[in-house]
Amino acid sequence: MTVQTDAANLHRRDYNVTPQIMPNGQEGLTAFSGVFQVNADLPFLNCVNIDSNGYTVKNDFWQYYNHYHCANLPLYSEAANEMHTVFFGGIAQYYDSLGILVQDNNVPFVKTVARVTRTANDSMKEYKMPVELPYYLGASAEFIPLPNLPSYENGVLKLDSLTADTTLIGYIFGGIKSSAKNIFWINSGTESEAYDEIIKVYILKGAAIGIDELNTQSSSKTKMQIYPIPNNGILQIDFDLAEKSDVHFKITDDAGKLLYAEQIKKSALEIGMNHHKIDLTEKDFGLILFVTLETRSDTVTQKLILSE
Numbered sequence: 377m378t379v380q381t382d383a384a385n386l387h388r389r390d391y392n393v394t395p396q397i398m399p400n401g402q403e404g405l406t407a408f409s410g411v412f413q414v415n416a417d418l419p420f421l422n423c424v425n426i427d428s429n430g431y432t433v434k435n436d437f438w439q440y441y442n443h444y445h446c447a448n449l450p451l452y453s454e455a456a457n458e459m460h461t462v463f464f465g466g467i468a469q470y471y472d473s474l475g476i477l478v479q480d481n482n483v484p485f486v487k488t489v490a491r492v493t494r495t496a497n498d499s500m501k502e503y504k505m506p507v508e509l510p511y512y513l514g515a516s517a518e519f520i521p522l523p524n525l526p527s528y529e530n531g532v533l534k535l536d537s538l539t540a541d542t543t544l545i546g547y548i549f550g551g552i553k554s555s556a557k558n559i560f561w562i563n564s565g566t567e568s569e570a571y572d573e574i575i576k577v578y579i580l581k582g583a584a585i586g587i588d589e590l591n592t593q594s595s596s597k598t599k600m601q602i603y604p605i606p607n608n609g610i611l612q613i614d615f616d617l618a619e620k621s622d623v624h625f626k627i628t629d630d631a632g633k634l635l636y637a638e639q640i641k642k643s644a645l646e647i648g649m650n651h652h653k654i655d656l657t658e659k660d661f662g663l664i665l666f667v668t669l670e671t672r673s674d675t676v677t678q679k680l681i682l683s684e
Contacts, residue, residue, distance in 0.1 A: 378430070384414055385424060385433045390444045393426075394461050395530035397452040399498045402427055403530045406434075406461070408492070409443040416603055418481060419443035419469050423500075437500035438594055440470040440477060441490040447519040447548040449577065451535040452528070457496035460535070462505070464489055464548055465514025472504050473679065476666075477593055479602060480681040484557035485512035491588065502594035506587060513571050517551025538579050548575040598674045599649075602667055604682055609657035611680075613669070616649050621672040625654065630664040 380386065391410025398404050404427035411419050421438035424431050442448075446466030452459050468486045471478050487508040494500045521527070522545060526537035533545065551571050559567040593600070599616040615623070620642040627636040636654060668677040 380431060382431075385422075386431070387414075388412070388420055391420075392442070392445055392448050392463065394448050395450050395528075395532050396425070396461070396494070397454075397459050397528060397532050398425070398427060399457060399459075399494065399496050403528060403532070404428075405530075408461070408463075409439050411443070418603075419483065421599075421601070434500065436595070437492075437502075438596075438599060439492060439502055440591055440594060441468055441472070441486070441488045441502060441504060442466050442514075443468045443483070444515055446514040447517040447551070449519050449521075449546075450532040451579075452532045453535045455536050459494040459532075460491050461493075462489065462491045464517065464519070465509040465512070466517075466551075467515045472589070472591070475589075476677060476679045477591065478679040478681060480558070481604065482558045482560065482681070482683060485515065485552070485554040485559070486557070487512055487514075490591075492594075499595065502591040503588040504591060506589075509575075511571075512554040512557060513551055514548070515552045515554075517548055517571065519546055519548055519577065521546035535579075538581070541581055543579045543581075544576060545579055546577050548577060593676055593678075596674055596676055598669060598671060598676050600667075600669050600676050600678065602678065602680055604680065609655060609659065609661070611654045611656065611665075611667070613652050613654065613667070614649060615652070615669055617645060617647055617671065619672070620645065620647060623650075623652075624668075624670040625652075626668040626670075627654070627656070628666045628668075629661055630666075635659045635661055635665070 388410030392408045393405055396404050396406045407424040409419050423434045442463035444467040447464040449462040465487055469483045471486045471488055489505045489507050491503050526534040552568050553571040554568045597618045601614045603612040622642050623640045625638045628634050663682045665680045
């Protein structure tokens with residue numbers, strides 16, 4: 377047995393550790409997200425692969441939609457050499473709203489059902505699926521697979537062996553049901569409860585029920601993350617540059633009014649992670665901001681919900 381110590385990357389809790397089949401066919405695990413980052417009381421966005429050789433931190437992929445422990449389902453297609461991990465709700469720093477990635481640093485309950493797909497070349501991307509959970513639930517819930525399903529020794533289901541049009545594969549049970557997204561600061565003990573219903577989970581093949589929407593920022597080279605200090609108008613924006621490029625910032629309010637625009641010359645930036653502060657203290661802004669960052673090769677926009 378080998379003990380691994382890495383306080384910067386492995387000191388995390390409340391995360392999903394999910395069995396995986398790696399692109400080389402080896403069985404392993406991936407530790408997805410979790411809390412808290414070293415420099416902020418916010419979730420990790422990267423993940424850690426674990427196998428018999430040790431662990432590898434995946435910094436070329438960020439998971440946005442499901443951060444705390446929730447029910448999850450691992451599926452592997454040997455024919456395509458693709459590993460799919462489906463996450464059901466829970467708690468997350470981000471959620472999608474009409475195609476815009478919303479960052480809420482109160483880290484709310486979510487209804488999001490999302491999958492992370494790892495391809496044969498070990499690239500990973502995140503997709504929002506066209507269904508949601510019926511309530512704000514899923515945190516601390518478990519997926520319980522049916523016995524005798526075709527699976528690998530570590531529990532990953534063999535997707536190619538599920539040949540029927542409709543296959544019941546298991547159940548989601550337990551966890552927290554919340555009455556609203558954000559209840560942590562107003563909780564009197566009645567806003568949430570243990571969820572005592574059972575949700576059936578099916579695999580449908582050949583049935584078009586919608587399109588899984590790629591979260592382009594999950595594999596974006598820019599990796600923008602915003603750290604607001606509530607209401608004092610100072611934003612710190614972290615972003616990664618794979619190559620030297622001018623960077624353009626634009627910030628608008630919920631009505632589309634331009635609050636801030638700035639261009640930073642590439643000579644003032646570094647390849648790798650950059651940290652930039654924006655001062656809005658002289659601006660009249662509300663609790664919702666839209667922040668856009670544009671480089672030579674990438675444009676990302678996030679909707680930021682500030683704390684009251």
